[in-house]
């Protein structure tokens with residue numbers, strides 16, 4: 001029985017008394033033919049499968065290699081010989097843009113805060129200047145913590161964007177950063193229209209109007225990135241400041257103390273899980289600057305008709 005089963009010919013023992021022998025002329029040949037056909041059919045398929053598996057594996061390896069290299073972009077930049085020194089004037093301009101726009105979220109030295117560390121960002125290292133600029137224009141409005149398009153500053157000019165791109169190149173590779181003079185922030189002079197708006201918001205009080213106009217300018221350089229133009233708020237970045245109960249509940253001293261400190265996500269009083277950096281992330285703001293900003297923010301608390309100074 002055993003042998004029969006092994007031979008697999010399906011004969012029963014009663015048909016032959018003699019011990020079973022393979023019949024070379026018939027069954028085995030057919031088996032051989034079948035095997036040959038089988039092989040002829042299967043071999044190309046096997047070869048194909050093998051080839052596809054091999055190619056798939058090679059493609060996966062190439063993708064893994066590319067992904068790995070993408071994560072090494074900044075390191076490669078740091079290890080490669082330094083590129084040419086960056087043009088001084090553009091770097092100075094770029095620093096000003098960075099400090100007044102990007103620093104609120106990326107930290108004064110670009111090492112990260114609400115936004116990511118840019119000094120070692122592989123993405124930045126991989127960007128050419130054009131792609132970097134396009135990134136800032138588009139922002140990442142859909143990220144868990146969003147980066148607003150144009151960094152929340154629709155007033156940034158093309159020259160501003162080019163300058164900040166250049167400056168960040170220097171943050172990524174300090175060997176290329178020219179020696180920069182001490183930082184001096186230039187705020188554009190208050191326009192007549194802004195003066196008039198501030199005067200109306202101040203109810204004709206010329207001194208208060210000056211504070212409001214200055215505060216509006218400073219707001220537009222530091223706070224606007226997260227709180228939006230006119231304090232309307234930006235979802236995921238900063239709350240609305242118009243008709244804001246918290247603002248209304250505090251006197252100027254308390255509000256000043258709040259802005260100086262900010263509100264870290266670890267603060268039990270934090271309401272959104274997103275942090276408000278100390279001084280809105282701009283350490284260059286003096287106490288007087290902050291009081292001017294407060295004077296401006298007060299104008300955002302008036303009923304709609306009276307908020308003439310809010311942009």
Ligand code: HEC
Nearest residue numbers: 101102105114115116121123140143145146147151225237
């Ligand atoms: C209101 C906050 C905010 C401002 C202002 C801002 N960013 Fe961002 N930025 C972010 C956040 C948040 C992220 C991370 C988004 C994410 O999770 O993908 C980010 C990400 C980035 C990235 C991608 C980094 C990486 O490795 O993925 C770059 C580049 C960048 N910002 C550049 C800038 C520059 C340059 C400026 C100034 C012109 C700027 N940002 C201003 C919030 C901001």
Ligand code: HEC
Nearest residue numbers: 104222223226237238246270271272273274275276279280
């Ligand atoms: C990097 C983003 C960012 C910048 C820049 C920023 N803020 Fe904020 N601010 C926030 C966030 C986020 C909150 C909400 C914190 C929380 O969850 O409670 C907040 C909250 C506040 C509040 C309290 C509002 C409330 O209802 O609790 C005030 C007032 C305020 N900010 C004023 C300012 C002023 C004035 C400036 C400019 C000097 C400024 N912020 C700059 C992110 C920012």
